[in-house]
Amino acid sequence: MAFSWSWFTDNSFVPNYTICMIEILEIFWASPIELRVIIVGTPIVFILLAYLGISGTNEAIDFQNKMWRDEEWRKKNK
Secondary structure, three states, X not given: OOOOOHHHHOOOHHHHHHHHHHHHHHHHHHOOHHHHHHHHHHHHHHHHHHHHHHXXXXXXXXXXXXXXXXXXXXXXXX
16 A cells, blocks of 8 residues: 555545544543643643743842852952
8 A cells, every 4th residue: 555645635634633623622621620620730830830940040140140240349349
């Protein structure tokens, strides 16, 4: 059997994809509330932690740079 790209260009791919997504959504909504909270909450928490980690790191770097500049200024003006 030869490989064919007809599955990609065939219009029947879109309805099959839609049916699959609807079934996945139905399975998701039929799941227990705890599982739904975990599935929805995990990406939100990950993004929040990533943002706070990056912004905290930037603040720590800025603080260290300010301390270094103050120390250099004190050495120069002694």
